[in-house]
Amino acid sequence: QEKLVISTWGGNWKEGVAIVGKEFTKRTGVEVEYITGGTLDRLAKAKVARDNPESDLVNTTAHVGYLYHSDGLMEKLDWSKIPNAAKLYPMAKRSDYTVADYVYVYTPAFRTDLMPKDFKIDSWEALWGAEVAGKLGLPDFDPSHVIIAATKLAGVKPEEWDKVKPKLLELKKSIKAFYQSDATSQNLIRTGETPVQVLLNINGYHIQKLGIPIQIDVPKEGAVAGTDVWGINKNSKKKALAEQFLNIALEPEMLAKLCNFHKCSPMSGEAKLDPEIAKLPGIFTSQEAIEKGAIVLDDKTYATLLPQWKAWFTENMMH
C-alpha cells in the first residue's frame, strides 16, 4: 500500500496541508502520511537523510526552500506535470525547484487594553518608542523582520544592514522576551507578557478570535512578507504522485480553502477568499497588492543573509 509522505510543520499548518491531503486521497486513493517538525530541524534531518529521504514532498519557508535545493535536496520541478502552476502569480515560482502557494506577513500587533489609548503603530519606528520599552516580543528563530524594517527605515538595502546595527542595538530596551513558536507567540500576547509583538498575521487573527483585544497594524513601510513553498524531495520514489499532489494543492479552489483556513493570501488571483477575510489587515488579493503592502526579499538574499543576521542577533541582541 503506497503512501505519499509529506514533511510539514505541526499544528495548524499540518491541518491546512491535510485539507489538500484529503482531496488528494479522495481523487487518487493514495493515503498521505505527515511527518512534522520545526523548519530548520526538518532541513537538518533531511540533510542527514539525503540518500534515503524520509518524505516525498516538503512544505517549508521559501528561503529555507532555497537551502534545500542549493544543497541538492530537491528535484527540479517539471512544470508540465503541474498545470495549475500556470494560474499563479509570477512571483509564486520561487525557483526551478520550489513553488509558493500563499503569502503571510510578519507585522507589529499590540494589546489595546494594555497599551495607552491613543497608541498605534503606523510605522516600524514605533517599536523604538518609549511606550514600547520592555514590552516587545520577537521570534527567536528569525530576526529578519526587524532588521529588514530597520534597513527600510534607514533607506538602505538589506545587504547593507551593517549600517543599521546601532539602530538595532537601540531596540534592545524595548524587547521583553523572544518566542520560539507560534504557540509561545500566542501565549506571550494572550497573557499580556509582551503587549506588543512582531507576529505572524495568522496568529494575530487567531488571538483575536479567542476574544483577546489586539490590534494588527501594517506599517507604512510595509509588513515583512513570507511565503511557504512546496518542493519534491530528491530521490523520492513517488515523484509522479508528488507532482499530482502539487497540482491539486495549487488548484485555485484548494488555495482558497487553505487561505480561508489559515487567513492568509493565496498566490493566485483566481482563488476567491471569504470577503470577511479579504478585509483583514495583511491580506492581499493581487501580486500588486503584495508588492505594495509588503516587503518581499528574494530567497537567495534572504537565505544567505539570515545566518549572519541570526548570528549577530544572538550575539548582540539576545543577551
Place this chain on the structure above:
Amino acid sequence: MLAKRPFFITFLAPAVLTAVILAAAIFEVLQYSVREFIPGSLNVGGFTLANFAALNKPIYWWVLADTFFISLLTAIFSLLASYPVAYALVRAKRDWVRSALVSLSITPLFTGEIVRTFSWMLTLGTDGFINSILRKLGLIDMPIQLMYTRFGVVVALVQFSMPVMIILLATAIAHVDRDCEKAAANLGASPTAVFWRITLPLTVPGILSGIVVVFAWTMSAFSTPQLIGGGKILMISNLAYLQGFSVLNLPFAATLSLIALVCALGSLALMKGVTSRIERRLAVH
C-alpha cells in the same frame, strides 16, 4: 584471587564496544568542531580553528558565565532545600513516613525534563497558578513576573535537581554514626550544637558530591532555560541548539557542545580536587 579470570573477555567485550561507540560519538563532535562552516549549506568544509576563535566574543563569555552562575545558584539552593528533606527522610521514626518521603522526593526524577518544565510553565506564568492564587487572595494587582526570568529558571532547575541531591545527602546522613551524635549530646551539646558541630561536618563529603553532581547536571539543562527562560535566559545548551538548528552552523554548534563538555568535566575535576582535599582534611569515610 583466582588464578584464572573466567568470563573476562565475554563480559568485557560489550562494555568495550559500548565505550567505543560513545567515544566515537564524542569524537564526531570534536571532529565537527574543527571543520569550516559554509553559510547556506549543511556541508562542512576543511580543517579550521576559526570556530574556537569565534568564541571570543562577549556574548559567549556572558552565556558561559551565566551558565556557571545559574548552575552554581541551582546547586546551592538545591543543597539548602534538600538537606532538611534528606534529614527527615533518614531520621523519621516511622517507616511509612520514610517510605512516603522517599517516594515524594524521588518520583520527580522520573517524570522527565519536558513534563517538569511544562509544569513549571503552568505554575509560573502570568496567568499561572501562583499569580492566579495571589490575585485571588488579593495580594497583588498586577501579575508578578516569574517566567522569562533567571529566578524562574532557577526555581525550576532547583526542583529538578533536588531528587539527586536528596539521594546523595540521604546516603551521607544515613552513614553518620548515631553514637557520635549521642556522644555529643552526652557531652552537653544541645540538639542545635549537635547538628552544626557533628552531623553537618560529617556529611560534608555528601554535600560536596551533591553540589558537584547538581552543578554538572545543571550545566547541561536545555528545555528549562529554553522554555522558561523564553530566550531571555540563554544557557550554553540553548546556544548550541540555536547555532545547530537555527543558524545551521553545525561546526559552531559542535564547538559549543564541546565547550559545554569541557566545562562540565572541568568543573567536576576542579570540585573533585577541592572535595578530596577537604575529605582528606576531614579524614571522613
Place this chain on the structure above:
Amino acid sequence: MTATPTQQANTFNPSPEAGSAVDIVRVRKDFGAAVGVADVSLTIAKGEFVTLLGPSGCGKSTLLGMIAGFVTPTAGRIVVDGADITGLEPYRRDIGMVFQSYALFPHMNVRDNIAFGLKMRKLPAAQVEQEVARAIAMMKLDGFENRRVRQLSGGQQQRVALARAIVIRPKVLLLDEPLSALDKNLRAQMQVELSELHRKTGLTTIFVTHDQGEALSLSDRIVVMNKGSVQQVATPIELYRQPANGFVASFIGEINALPPGRCEVKDGIASLVLPGAGPLVFPAMPAAGFAPGRQVRAFLRPEHVRPAAPGEAGPNIVTGKVDAHIYQGSHTITRVVVEGIGLVETRVTGSDIVAGAPVGAPLALAFDLGEAVLLDASE
C-alpha cells in the same frame, strides 16, 4: 579468660552519709509490644563501680540509655544526686558515657575530641586547655594531641573516649561494653587501666558487659539481668557463691545442676533425696534454702566435685562413666555421666586425672554438698 586487678572485691563499703549517686526507681521501657526493660529498681552509691551483666538483648544498653537520657522510660524515675532527671534532655545531664564503638568524632583531632564537652559548657579557653592537658596526661595520651582519631590504635581510641567522658567531671560515668571490640591482650590492659582510673577519680561508674569474667574481676557490685529484669544484685563473691536463681547460677561460671530432689532430716542429719539416685548427705545443717520436705534443686560447682580417692567410700560418693576430658591447660574439666543424676562435671587442676580414667572408664566422684546452692525445684 583475661583477668585484671581491681580493688579487693568485697572491701567496698558505701558510707551511708555519702548518699546515693543514682536511684533507679521502678523504671520500665517498652518497645511497642516488646519489653526492653521491665520494672528495674536499683540504687548505686557514690563512688561505686557497678556492672550490668547479662546476655545479649537483656536490656543493659536500654537501661544505660535511660540514665544517659537517650531512651525515654515508659514508666519510673531516675534520680541522680538527689535530683529527678527522668525528663531532662541528655545534654543537660552531666553524665559521662563511653560507647562500645567509642563514637569519637572523626572530623576532630584528639585534643578537640577531649575538649568538646568543655567547650559546650562554654568554659574559658585557658581552663579548657588546662583540663584537657590534665586528661591527656592522666590517660597517657601525650604526643597524640594532634592525631586524627583514625590514626589511633584501638586502645588509644579507648583512652580518648575515656578522657573525653571524664574531663567534664560527670556525676556518673557510664561504660557500654567499652572493651568488647578489643583483642584479648589489649582488653586485659584496658581492664587494668579502667580499674586504675576508677581508683584515681573515685567516679561513680556503671559498666556494661556480657563477659562474666570481666564483671567478676572489675566490679564492686554486679547487677545480673535477663530479659529486661534484674535477677540479682550482689558482690562478685556473693554472686558466685550464692546465686539467687538458676539463671544466675548457670550464667556465672560453670555449674552442675542436679536433678530436683526432696530435703529430708533424719536423726539430725540433713540429706537431699534424689529420685533416681541415693540420698546425698549434707555435712552440716545447710543454711539457705533447706527446709525438710521441700523440693529443691542443688547446684554444685565443678570445683566442689572431686574424683574420689581409690577405695574411698561415704555417703556422697557416686560412680559414673567418663564421657570426656576437656583439657584447659591450668585445669581439666572431666564430664562424667552418673545414672540418676546425669552429666556431672568435675574440675581437676593439672591433668593428672587424664591418665587415670580414660573415656568410657568408670569414675567415682565425691560431692562436697556443703558448698551446694539450693534453689526451688520449680525454677
Place this chain on the structure above:
Amino acid sequence: MTATPTQQANTFNPSPEAGSAVDIVRVRKDFGAAVGVADVSLTIAKGEFVTLLGPSGCGKSTLLGMIAGFVTPTAGRIVVDGADITGLEPYRRDIGMVFQSYALFPHMNVRDNIAFGLKMRKLPAAQVEQEVARAIAMMKLDGFENRRVRQLSGGQQQRVALARAIVIRPKVLLLDEPLSALDKNLRAQMQVELSELHRKTGLTTIFVTHDQGEALSLSDRIVVMNKGSVQQVATPIELYRQPANGFVASFIGEINALPPGRCEVKDGIASLVLPGAGPLVFPAMPAAGFAPGRQVRAFLRPEHVRPAAPGEAGPNIVTGKVDAHIYQGSHTITRVVVEGIGLVETRVTGSDIVAGAPVGAPLALAFDLGEAVLLDASE
C-alpha cells in the same frame, strides 16, 4: 572459659600406614610486599583434628584459603591424599569448608543448601535425596528442610553449614572460625557437636580459631602461628607444658615470665640466678633448656606459684606486696609485686586468700620451679 568434651587429648595415634591426608610443603604467600604466610610446612594425618591457632592476622585464613584453592600460593606445594593439588581449581578439590559467616545461600532453603554440592557432582536425584536426608538427620535438622536460611538461629545455621560441607564426603574438612559468631552458650554446645561429628565421621579436620580454650579442648594437635610462621606444632598438653618459645608461652594460658637469669649447678644442685633477686633452686635436675652458664628466662604458670604457708621457709620463697586480687569465681588470681622479679601472679582456687592478704600487704610466694619452662633469654 567455655569448655567442651573431646577425645582424650593425648590419645590420638595416627597409624603410620594410614598415610598423611594433607601435606603442606614449604608454602608461602606474599601479598605484595606483605607476607601472608611464610614458609609453612605441615603434615596432617588421616582422621586427625588439627587446629590452627594464632592472633588476628597471623595467616590462618590465608593458609586455609590455599588448601581450599581460593588463594594461590606464591611458593610451595599442597598435597592431599598423595596428589599435588597446588594448581587445581577450587571446585575440583573435594575439600569441604565451613566459613566463619557460614556463607549459606540465602536464596535457597535448607535442603537445597545441603544438596548443592551433590547436585554439582551430578549425582542421581534419588541419591542426592538420600544423602541429604542422612546429613539432615545427622545434624538434627529434621523439620527445617524447607526453611529459608534467614529463618534459622545461629546454631541451626551453623549446623546447615556443617551438613553442607560433610555431605559431599570431602577428603578434608576445613573450619574457619566457625564458632566465633556464636554466643557463649551456643558456642559451648556447638563445640560438643563438632567434636561428636568428628568422632562419628572420622574426617580429617583443620580448624581455625584464635580462642586458645577452644583449641586446647578440641584438638588432637595444635599449630600455633604468629606473623605468618608456625611457632609450634604439638598436642594441647605439650603446648601448655612445653611451649617452644615466649610467644607460645604467653599466648596459651596465663604465665609469669621471670626476668632473665643464669643457670648454675653447685654441689649437684641446679639453680637459676636472677640478678635482682636471690637464686631459685630446682627441686631436681631440669631436663629441657637447662645448661650450666646459660642465660635463660623461666616461665612459670600462676598455678605453679602458691602463697607460702605462714612461717614456711626455703630457697624458692620470695616475698612481695599484694597488688590486686582478681576474683574469677572458681579461682582468684593474686598479683604480687616482688622486688627484682616484677609482677608475679599466683592462682588460688576459691577465694580464701582474699581475707588473708589485703591489697598492699606483704605476701610470701613459693615457686614450684620444677614446672618452669626454660627458654633462651635472648628471645
Place this chain on the structure above:
Amino acid sequence: MRSFAFWSLVVALLTYMTLPTIVVLMTSVNPTEILAFPPQGVSFDWYAKAVSYPDFQLAFKNGLIVTACASTLALIVGSAFAWLIHHYEFRGRGLLEGVLWSPLIIPHFTLGFGFLLLGGAFRLQQGYVMIVLAHMVLVMPFVTRAVHVSLANIDPALARAAANLGASPWQVLTRITLPLVVPGMAGGWLIAAVLSLTEFTASLYVTGSRTQTLPVAMYNYIREYADPTVSAISALLIIATTLIMLVADRTIGLRRVLAIDTH
C-alpha cells in the same frame, strides 16, 4: 516545638517539589482552553484528545520500542560490566569506567549531537539504531550502579562456598550470583526504562520526525499549541511513573536500589 518548625519546613519543601505536578493535574481536567485556577470544572476531554492525537500515539509507540531495546541492552551490558569491575582489576579499567560513567556528567545535548553526527557518518539516521544506542549509553550507568551495589552486598564467601562445593565458575554465576542480583538488576532496569522513556534533550537531536519519542512530541506540541492536551499527557506520564516507582519500592525496595539506606 523545634520539631514542629522542622517538619513544617520539610512539608513546605515537599510542597515546592510537588507543586508543579499538582498544577499539571489540575489543568489537565480543566474544561477550558485558557488556564484558570481553581479549575472551572472537571472534564476529561483533554485526555481524550491526548490519547487520540496521532503524533502522541506514534511517539508513544516509538518510546516503548526505544525504551524496551535501550534499557534491556543497558541491562545486559551494564550488568556484565558491573560484574566485571566487581571482580577484576585490569589494565585500562580506569579509562573504561571513566568513559562508561561519563554520560552522568556529559551534557545530554552534546551526547545527542554526537550521536546525530555519528548516525550521519554511518548513514544510520533512519530507524531506531542511533536513538537506542544514545539512550542505552545514557541509562547504562544507572543499571551498572544498581547491579554493582547488589553485587557488593553479596557475601564474597558465597561464591567461594559454592566453588568449594564443586560449582564451576559458570555454575557459581548462574546459580548463586545471578539469583542474588536479580532484584538489583530489576531495579536498575526499571530506573533505566523510566529514564529512557522520559529522556528529552538527547532524543531531540537523534530522533527523526517518524521516530520521535513522547517527550519530543510533547515539546513540539508545546511549541505549536497552547492547550491543556499536554497537561493531560503529562498527567498520564506522571501517574504512570509514580505507579511504577511505587510498585518498585514495594517489590524490590527503591531505597535499596538507589542505595539510600535509611536503617
